[in-house]
Amino acid sequence: MDIFLNPSRQQWAALCRRAEQDNSQIAARVDEIIEMVAREGDAALVALARKIDGVELSALKVSEAEFCEAENKVSEDVKAAIEVAISNITKFHAAQLPHEVSVETQSGVRCIQRPVAIQKVGLYIPGGTAPLFSTVLMLALPAKIAGCREVVLCSPTNKQGKTAAEVLYAAKRCGVTSVYKVGGAQAVAAMAYGTESIPKVNKRFGPGNRYVMLAKQRVSACNTAIDMPAGPSEVMVLADESARAEFVAADLLSQAEHGRDSQAIVVCNSVALAEAVVAEVKRQAAQLSRGEYIYESLEHSRAVVFDEREQMIDFANEYAAEHLIVSMQNEWDVVDKITAAGSIFVGNYSPESAGDYASGTNHTLPTSSWAHSCSGVNIDSFMRKMTIQELSHDGLQGLAETIVTMANAEGLEAHAAAVTVRMKN
Amino acid sequence: MDIFLNPSRQQWAALCRRAEQDNSQIAARVDEIIEMVAREGDAALVALARKIDGVELSALKVSEAEFCEAENKVSEDVKAAIEVAISNITKFHAAQLPHEVSVETQSGVRCIQRPVAIQKVGLYIPGGTAPLFSTVLMLALPAKIAGCREVVLCSPTNKQGKTAAEVLYAAKRCGVTSVYKVGGAQAVAAMAYGTESIPKVNKRFGPGNRYVMLAKQRVSACNTAIDMPAGPSEVMVLADESARAEFVAADLLSQAEHGRDSQAIVVCNSVALAEAVVAEVKRQAAQLSRGEYIYESLEHSRAVVFDEREQMIDFANEYAAEHLIVSMQNEWDVVDKITAAGSIFVGNYSPESAGDYASGTNHTLPTSSWAHSCSGVNIDSFMRKMTIQELSHDGLQGLAETIVTMANAEGLEAHAAAVTVRMKN
Numbered sequence: 001m002d003i004f005l006n007p008s009r010q011q012w013a014a015l016c017r018r019a020e021q022d023n024s025q026i027a028a029r030v031d032e033i034i035e036m037v038a039r040e041g042d043a044a045l046v047a048l049a050r051k052i053d054g055v056e057l058s059a060l061k062v063s064e065a066e067f068c069e070a071e072n073k074v075s076e077d078v079k080a081a082i083e084v085a086i087s088n089i090t091k092f093h094a095a096q097l098p099h100e101v102s103v104e105t106q107s108g109v110r111c112i113q114r115p116v117a118i119q120k121v122g123l124y125i126p127g128g129t130a131p132l133f134s135t136v137l138m139l140a141l142p143a144k145i146a147g148c149r150e151v152v153l154c155s156p157t158n159k160q161g162k163t164a165a166e167v168l169y170a171a172k173r174c175g176v177t178s179v180y181k182v183g184g185a186q187a188v189a190a191m192a193y194g195t196e197s198i199p200k201v202n203k204r205f206g207p208g209n210r211y212v213m214l215a216k217q218r219v220s221a222c223n224t225a226i227d228m229p230a231g232p233s234e235v236m237v238l239a240d241e242s243a244r245a246e247f248v249a250a251d252l253l254s255q256a257e258h259g260r261d262s263q264a265i266v267v268c269n270s271v272a273l274a275e276a277v278v279a280e281v282k283r284q285a286a287q288l289s290r291g292e293y294i295y296e297s298l299e300h301s302r303a304v305v306f307d308e309r310e311q312m313i314d315f316a317n318e319y320a321a322e323h324l325i326v327s328m329q330n331e332w333d334v335v336d337k338i339t340a341a342g343s344i345f346v347g348n349y350s351p352e353s354a355g356d357y358a359s360g361t362n363h364t365l366p367t368s369s370w371a372h373s374c375s376g377v378n379i380d381s382f383m384r385k386m387t388i389q390e391l392s393h394d395g396l397q398g399l400a401e402t403i404v405t406m407a408n409a410e411g412l413e414a415h416a417a418a419v420t421v422r423m424k425n
Numbered sequence: 426m427d428i429f430l431n432p433s434r435q436q437w438a439a440l441c442r443r444a445e446q447d448n449s450q451i452a453a454r455v456d457e458i459i460e461m462v463a464r465e466g467d468a469a470l471v472a473l474a475r476k477i478d479g480v481e482l483s484a485l486k487v488s489e490a491e492f493c494e495a496e497n498k499v500s501e502d503v504k505a506a507i508e509v510a511i512s513n514i515t516k517f518h519a520a521q522l523p524h525e526v527s528v529e530t531q532s533g534v535r536c537i538q539r540p541v542a543i544q545k546v547g548l549y550i551p552g553g554t555a556p557l558f559s560t561v562l563m564l565a566l567p568a569k570i571a572g573c574r575e576v577v578l579c580s581p582t583n584k585q586g587k588t589a590a591e592v593l594y595a596a597k598r599c600g601v602t603s604v605y606k607v608g609g610a611q612a613v614a615a616m617a618y619g620t621e622s623i624p625k626v627n628k629r630f631g632p633g634n635r636y637v638m639l640a641k642q643r644v645s646a647c648n649t650a651i652d653m654p655a656g657p658s659e660v661m662v663l664a665d666e667s668a669r670a671e672f673v674a675a676d677l678l679s680q681a682e683h684g685r686d687s688q689a690i691v692v693c694n695s696v697a698l699a700e701a702v703v704a705e706v707k708r709q710a711a712q713l714s715r716g717e718y719i720y721e722s723l724e725h726s727r728a729v730v731f732d733e734r735e736q737m738i739d740f741a742n743e744y745a746a747e748h749l750i751v752s753m754q755n756e757w758d759v760v761d762k763i764t765a766a767g768s769i770f771v772g773n774y775s776p777e778s779a780g781d782y783a784s785g786t787n788h789t790l791p792t793s794s795w796a797h798s799c800s801g802v803n804i805d806s807f808m809r810k811m812t813i814q815e816l817s818h819d820g821l822q823g824l825a826e827t828i829v830t831m832a833n834a835e836g837l838e839a840h841a842a843a844v845t846v847r848m849k850n
Binding site: 021075076078080081082084085087088089091092095096098101103105108109111113116117120130131133134166202203217221224225229236237246247253254256257258261279284287288289290294327337338339340341342343344345346347348349351352353354355356357358360361362370371372373374376378380384385386387388389390391392393395396399401402403405406407409410411412413414415416417418419421422 | 822
């Protein structure tokens with residue numbers, strides 16, 4: 001981890017740069033998979049599981065027997081932890097439910113904004129060595145709270161054709177309608193176009209590898225919504241003399257273990273603190289097992305030092321971190337000046353992992369500086385807002401001249417005629 | 426306009442199909458323009474205006490003198506109409522402002538959802554024969570109400586290098602920060618990458634031709650947000666014996682005049698009504714001047730008849746119209762069953778043009794069945810929601826076991842360590 005001292009504004013862009021992903025190599029393959037699934041449906045999914053994952057699937061849909069088996073397999077400790085997380089995530093997301101807005105903008109003109117649930121949503125949960133069942137909670141719970149009618153989930157299996165027990169248990173517990181044994185770009189395609197087994201959904205959610213992400217981008221160009229674009233995970237810690245190097249280092253490392261592309265940045269108000277953090281990172285890293293990811297990730301991680309507190313804040317707003325930890329004096333004064341971050345963790349006892357699992361906030365957050373313009377997943381992500389208007393005869397009369405004048409000025413005569421035809425009697 | 430009688434569910438997909446746009450022809454050109462602007466900045470914009478529009482621009486930024494000139498040019502009638510529209514749009518959008526949500530999910534664990542304005546937004550207003558100044562109101566007013574710090578607007582000029590007076594007047598009146606004389610895909614690229622004159626913004630809004638739309642899609646794949654994907658405009662009218670054929674026809678035509686690709690569909694509960702509407706469309710169309718668009722648009726417009734009221738509603742939800750007019754008995758009973766539409770117009774005196782201009786609702790709405798998953802532009806479009814969490818020492822202690830158990834079950838050891846390091850003292 002290099003230390004940068006008072007970098008000039010010209011250097012900020014380079015310091016804010018993320019590890020770039022070049023997807024040009026895999027684009028053709030992803031397009032091929034999408035087309036194959038759109039054309040051949042279930043048969044393509046079975047064939048791709050055989051070819052890519054070496055798995056022979058007898059059925060795509062997870063059976064009731066498999067859900068029971070999963071429930072028996074998950075330990076009581078994990079079940080108890082899941083209950084705590086469910087309780088907190090539910091409380092926080094239920095409190096976000098939007099209300100209908102109704103305004104009489106002028107006499108006889110009623111305008112309404114009505115939130116409605118997206119009817120069918122699809123969740124993708126990656127497989128791999130560690131089953132990310134926490135993401136099931138983060139996506140399925142808000143979907144149910146929002147009122148989505150159908151919530152389907154796709155996740156790849158292991159070589160024996162089994163979905164991770166924790167994923168199945170969490171899915172059942174959170175009210176997922178059905179789970180399918182499909183992974184990768186083909187899962188995204190299946191939920192975008194529908195197959196004999198898997199329903200076409202209105203919006204797709206969830207993380208995944210580069211194939212999954214690219215597939216999500218591709219289908220989103222063809223009339224099917226996605227939660228958000230996503231790149232590698234990242235954390236920024238703002239630290240001054242109130243921070244503790246030991247804690248800061250642990251937070252940087254919990255980011256670094258996510259993957260080789262992850263980025264961890266600490267912004268300090270002194271070189272001494274930056275050096276202490278870097279030394280702690282080295283010390284703690286040696287005790288961790290996921291070294292293969294951690295050391296590579298630390299190569300594009302960095303410590304940045306600013307003399308001025310305001311510069312630390314400006315730099316954080318320019319970076320727009322997915323996770324921003326504020327370990328500074330007058331921490332709420334800092335928080336109130338943050339305009340771009342996915343989720344903010346305040347003080348010495350709010351590690352990122354609290355929000356990753358169980359405090360109640362969502363862990364599906366904008367990366368790669370998308371926090372300048374996008375929110376993380378929240379209850380809004382599973383709803384739409386429709387507007388509704390009702391004008392009385394007199395209400396339209398009161399607006400008629402305005403509408404006709406504007407329509408004529410825009411050269412849209414039939415727009416004006418739709419008003420005058422109603423007013424002529 | 427063809428009439429379809431009680432089509433089977435298998436036929437619905439075909440009847441819901443929109444006029445498809447094939448953008449493959451223009452994709453290479455759009456990419457070329459985007460790259461040129463990203464590389465050469467202002468010089469590219471001046472060169473493209475010369476080449477594509479035949480305009481010699483001395484400056485890209487609209488001057489104060491030009492704003493004054495525009496103000497003198499706009500008629501008092503139009504100014505008065507704009508004031509009415511501004512008042513209604515402001516009332517409805519201000520009522521939508523979200524509030525901060527704060528929940529103590531468990532003792533010592535505080536979770537907050539905080540709405541913050543997107544800092545810099547860019548609006549695109551197409552040029553052409555009729556200046557769409559109403560779209561300036563629909564985008565700039567919510568941007569200001571949301572609290573966006575910088576609102577830039579790009580719009581092409583006429584051959585004399587002048588931006589439409591109504592557009593400039595509306596921009597000034599709605600608090601737009603600066604207006605630039607740039608049109609087409611190059612305007613989208615300029616706001617995505619920034620040039621010497623034009624600031625890079627965080628999110629881009631506004632309609633446009635196929636070049637503009639494709640450019641928006643392209644830049645949105647590279648870390649710059651857009652309001653929504655957009656296709657040709659469309660309306661669906663649900664009509665029973667309470668509807669008046671004369672009004673329905675006028676609404677269909679006000680849609681048809683938008684462009685050749687526009688689609689207007691009426692769903693009736695009787696053949697007699699469908700025939701009356703089709704006859705009225707023919708009669709009224711003959712009186713309108715934009716026949717070149719209207720007749721072509723009517724070719725892919727249609728009347729669909731269902732005996733069952735519930736089928737009418739289901740079909741409307743499958744189509745997911747940008748604009749849905751409900752002229753039926755017990756109209757609110759119908760409205761309450763609609764899950765997918767951009768904006769709903771209720772009863773005989775709520776023409777689409779009311780919402781297009783002045784009732785208060787936004788006219789930037791999801792087309793091409795995107796209403797299954799997307800909202801129209803509203804105050805949320807100009808804001809993000811950040812989450813914030815603060816755990817006390819005891820709050821983290823109360824959650825520690827849960828977090829550590831889940832992190833270990835996911836194989837993320839450093840996530841667990843970030844908690845235990847804080848709890849060991």
